[in-house]
Amino acid sequence: MSLESVRYSRGSLAVLNQLLLPHESRYEPVASVKEAWEVIRSMKVRGAPAIAIVGCLSLAVELESNEVKEKDQLVMFILESLEFLVTSRPTAVNMAKAAEQLSAFVHQEAVRANATSESIRKSVIEWAEDLLRKDVEDNKKIGDCGAQHLLQKVPGHPITILTHCNTGSLATAGYGTALGVIRSLHSMGRLAHVYCTETRPYNQGARLTAYELVYEKIPATLIADSMASIAMKEKGVSAVVVGADRVVANGDTANKVGTYQLAIAAKHHGIPFYVAAPSTSCDLRLADGGHIVIEERPSQELTDVNGKRITAQGIGVWNPAFDVTPCDLITGGIITEHGVFSPQELQAALTKVMKEEGKRQKHEA
Numbered sequence: 474m475s476l477e478s479v480r481y482s483r484g485s486l487a488v489l490n491q492l493l494l495p496h497e498s499r500y501e502p503v504a505s506v507k508e509a510w511e512v513i514r515s516m517k518v519r520g521a522p523a524i525a526i527v528g529c530l531s532l533a534v535e536l537e538s539n540e541v542k543e544k545d546q547l548v549m550f551i552l553e554s555l556e557f558l559v560t561s562r563p564t565a566v567n568m569a570k571a572a573e574q575l576s577a578f579v580h581q582e583a584v585r586a587n588a589t590s591e592s593i594r595k596s597v598i599e600w601a602e603d604l605l606r607k608d609v610e611d612n613k614k615i616g617d618c619g620a621q622h623l624l625q626k627v628p629g630h631p632i633t634i635l636t637h638c639n640t641g642s643l644a645t646a647g648y649g650t651a652l653g654v655i656r657s658l659h660s661m662g663r664l665a666h667v668y669c670t671e672t673r674p675y676n677q678g679a680r681l682t683a684y685e686l687v688y689e690k691i692p693a694t695l696i697a698d699s700m701a702s703i704a705m706k707e708k709g710v711s712a713v714v715v716g717a718d719r720v721v722a723n724g725d726t727a728n729k730v731g732t733y734q735l736a737i738a739a740k741h742h743g744i745p746f747y748v749a750a751p752s753t754s755c756d757l758r759l760a761d762g763g764h765i766v767i768e769e770r771p772s773q774e775l776t777d778v779n780g781k782r783i784t785a786q787g788i789g790v791w792n793p794a795f796d797v798t799p800c801d802l803i804t805g806g807i808i809t810e811h812g813v814f815s816p817q818e819l820q821a822a823l824t825k826v827m828k829e830e831g832k833r834q835k836h837e838a
């Protein structure tokens with residue numbers, strides 16, 4: 474069984490505290506929206522899809538246990554809870570998108586003839602549960618589609634991948650995005666090796682990806698971020714595959730800080746650079762990456778190691794958690810659950826999918 478970032482059954486949610494990994498696997502209960510906000514902000518749970526899933530499921534859990542509210546009061550509670558959850562972390566778009574979609578859904582449910590508090594509550598719980606189910610499904614599609622694409626397009630097999638941050642089961646509902654592509658290649662017997670960066674300053678690569686790769690018995694080597702260029706030059710890297718926190722209309726992509734320099738190095742070495750992301754991480758309303766809000770994290774993430782200060786007191790610190798890779802550096806493409814697209818193709822392709830989905834839903838309603 475692969476690692477689980479989230480354990481959910483109706484009325485009960487627990488998250489694996491990722492701050493304790495790889496030394497201890499402790500699941501901590503999340504009984505309310507407020508508790509979800511705190512586990513997301515403190516990064517006990519992190520990764521763009523996992524943030525949205527924990528946020529929405531916490532609302533489902535709170536709805537299951539709360540006393541019955543009058544209909545308008547219930548709708549107000551749901552909308553305010555979603556707004557609050559969006560403030561937990563700003564860069565990943567998944568929570569904001571889920572909040573927007575779920576809010577629209579609640580409005581729609583509330584005006585249905587015969588709508589009651591109970592019917593609204595039930596449909597919101599089911600909506601959140603569906604997000605969990607769909608994320609795993611989409612990740613598997615990303616994994617398979619990305620693996621097939623790389624096998625067709627990338628010379629020299631089996632394939633060696635360099636990846637950044639953590640995009641696996643711990644960052645999603647399961648399977649993973651960039652790590653999903655790696656997992657699929659491995660299960661097909663077509664993966665030679667993975668290089669995972671330690672991902673300073675928060676060390677998602679060293680603490681989490683290395684753990685997932687060892688857990689899954691995938692052949693892998695950990696490198697410091699500063700070793701990425703020499704690894705590309707000397708280690709036969711076939712492709713760089715990373716995840717995303719927000720892909721905007723022109724294909725510019727916000728992801729864990731350090732992604733941008735990997736894309737520059739990949740271009741220099743003629744190595745294709747891929748972003749693997751579900752459509753829930755795509756934000757077509759922003760024209761380009763200049764509009765993305767980049768989260769800045771506390772200075773201690775840089776100045777301290779294991780709670781112990783290693784730098785001189787008084788030094789200034791800048792700690793942006795993400796950077797934006799310009800679309801022209803995403804030379805391989807963007808791997809989604811709907812296919813692999815160049816940054817230039819993405820907007821039209823996803824718009825078409827959304828239109829078809831809208832038509833299908835109208836037909837079913």
Ligand SMILES: CSC[C@@H](O)[C@@H](O)C(=O)COP(=O)(O)O
Binds near residue numbers: 637644651
């Ligand atoms: C499938 S996870 C994709 C991204 O969310 C991931 O690459 C990343 O940047 C995570 O950042 P984090 O700060 O750990 O939440």
